[in-house]
Amino acid sequence: MLCISVVAFGAVNGVALASDSEGDGRSCPVSWQTLRDALRAAKADRSVTTPGAFGNNMWGVVVNRTGAVCAVAFSGSAASDQWLLSRQIAAAKAFTANGLSLDSILGGSKQLSTQQLYDLVQPGGGLYGVHFGNIQDAADATKGPASKWGAASDPMVGLRVAGMITFGGGLALVNNRGVVVGGLGISGDTACQDDKFARAVRTGLGLNGGVADAGTGATCR
Known part of the structure; x- marks a missing residue:
């Protein structure tokens, strides 16, 4: 049985995390446009599908390394083209994956996806x-105006809405040096489809740590 101690962290790579007053709530490993483009590309890719998927549009949320939401977008033409509840689910997945991931150079559990958490x-x-x-x-997570949900000025941006999700769709964002720079949450379909879609989006963002993101990262349920 895998035993992992989960503790709050206050430093990354030996450097203390900045406070919100120092702007860390707005720093982001990706731009809103880059996230939006990656979501649309994944939706257009017919290979990004799993058995039993509904074929829905998706929400994508990115948090920075401190867990603050820094980008929210969707693959459809309007917010109502996706399940509205999936916006906040995606935020929780991003927060979960970021918070339970370590830089590859540190060893140990490295990065846990929300799909892997299901069994754990x-x-x-x-x-x-x-x-x-x-x-x-x-x-x-539900702060308005709703007209800005999914826009570059989404009301969640800059906030740590937290949350814990333990099914597919949440992945750490990892640069080519193996350093975790944030988390990605995808929601809008089945858990298996969310996981595969998230891996396609992460590859599109160039933040998969240089490792091919094919299929799903754990037994999909």
Whole structure:
């Protein structure tokens, strides 16, 4: 049984994390346009599909290394083209994947996807119970105006809405040096489809650590 200790962290690569007053809530490993383009490219790619998928449009959310939302976009033409609930689910997936990932040079568990967490949080699993914590801030996650949801000025940008999701669609964003620079959350379809779509988007962003993101990263349920 895999046993992992989950602790709060205050430094990355030996450097203390900046406070919001120093602007870390707005720093981002990707631009809004880059995220939007990667979402649309993945949606247009017919190979990015899994059995049983609905074929829905997707929400994509990126958090920076401190867990603050820094980009929110969707693959459709309007926010209502995706499940609206998936916007905040995607944010929680990004927060989860970022918070449970380490730089590759540190060894250990390295990066955990939200798909991998599914088995770990079942009774008897090495992370059973972790999903009962880290409750999402619903007030921040649903803040308006709704007309800006998915825009570059989405009201979630700059906020740590938190949340814990333990099914597919959340991945760490990793640069070519193996350093985690944030998290990506994708939501809008089945867990398996969200996971595969997230891997295609991460590849499109160039933040998969230089490793091919084909298929899904764990047994898909």
